[in-house]
Amino acid sequence: MSLIRHQGGWIIAFTVLVALMLTIVPLPQWLRPYRPEWAVLALIYWGMALPQRVGVGAGWATGLLIDVLKGSLLGQHALALTVVMFLTLNLHQRIRVYPLWQQALSVLTLTGLYQLLVLWFEGITGQRTGGWQYWMPSVVGMLLWPWVFMVLRDLRRRFKVT
């Protein structure tokens, strides 16, 4: 059991790391507002599939890393991701059995909430953000969700992450 757990942890950490890299990988200027919230998508998947392994604490830690990576206020992404993970864990049994398109809608809601919280904190601290394009990462994330889901599910099955 412990051996399997160990192996599983490695693959979860790896996917989150890749998601963090995708968060800052350089994109052309016109594409930049459309970058989905990769780390949030990955964590939602793991929280949904393995709620006993990836929880609120993992969300908080990843959010803190996003804060440092993006140079934003320390804790704002952490708090947003904590709330999102809390909801994911509460709803995981329901989301898990949804058809894929309905799952994508739930993911849209969750990432939208994440962005809303971040926007709220930025508003409190007096920073400006873009207009309607600000919400594009959630929409793109929703469109990419089936693909993210299948890739992560295959990874989970291949490496027998439990």
Added chain:
Amino acid sequence: MVLLVLASVLLMTLDHKQNHLETLRSGLQVVVYPIRYAVNLPVDIGRWLSESLTSRQTLLEDNATLRSDNLLLQARLQKFADLEAENRRLRALLDSSLKVLDRVLIAELYRVDLDPYKHLIVLNKGRGNDAYVDQPILDAHGVMGQIIQVGPLTSTARLITDPSHVLPVQVNRNGLRTIAVGTGNLRLLELPYLPNNSDIREGDLLVTSGLGRVFPPGYPVATVTRVARDPGAEFARVEATPAALLDRSREVLLVWSGRSALAEPGERRAAAAGATPPESQP
């Protein structure tokens, strides 16, 4: 859950109000350093490949251009030496403080994207190279921005076009002082607080005035591209294009200017705070 939320709120408050968290942040910077490095690696490899695979002909041509450039710059420098001596003499006559020659260090940009709505860049020099918060950065053409966070190996800088960045400038032609506000557009700065009758024209060069005590005075910032005077409005609409190639420079200069290294930490927010959104103009 509640504990973590409280911790985040505490972190945000501390980080926003004071700078107690610099140690924590720089510790975490080390954690994320491999991520940044890995993202930057393909770019580095590509550059290395293209450098080592350039043909001899290209190298020879490069060499020739560089040599002629160097000659020109040397010639100009001779004149500058003379001017500098004269400047020093005049300043001594006026009894004003001697302008210290600024120490500079070349830093390279990490090729990573941060928040698309903020203009932040990551540099490969950190506390190990004596970089400090508020340090001005330049490129070959003008002012680029200032450092806002210093980690052990990297530092993060805010460009002058960031919507929350404000820079005290003056018109090189007549010394008119004003401030340049970032717009979120890499090719655009706004000068929102100039009255309609102020003496400013298209093509004027804006230089740093040194009044914020963050930037050393006299470095080029931007060129005025548009002046629109609306008799009904309180202020003229003045737009300028930054002189620095903000989105194209790969190497930047960190500047240590004698005075700002000693400036009080409390002054650092003076230059970056208080931005009025440019849309709210009448």
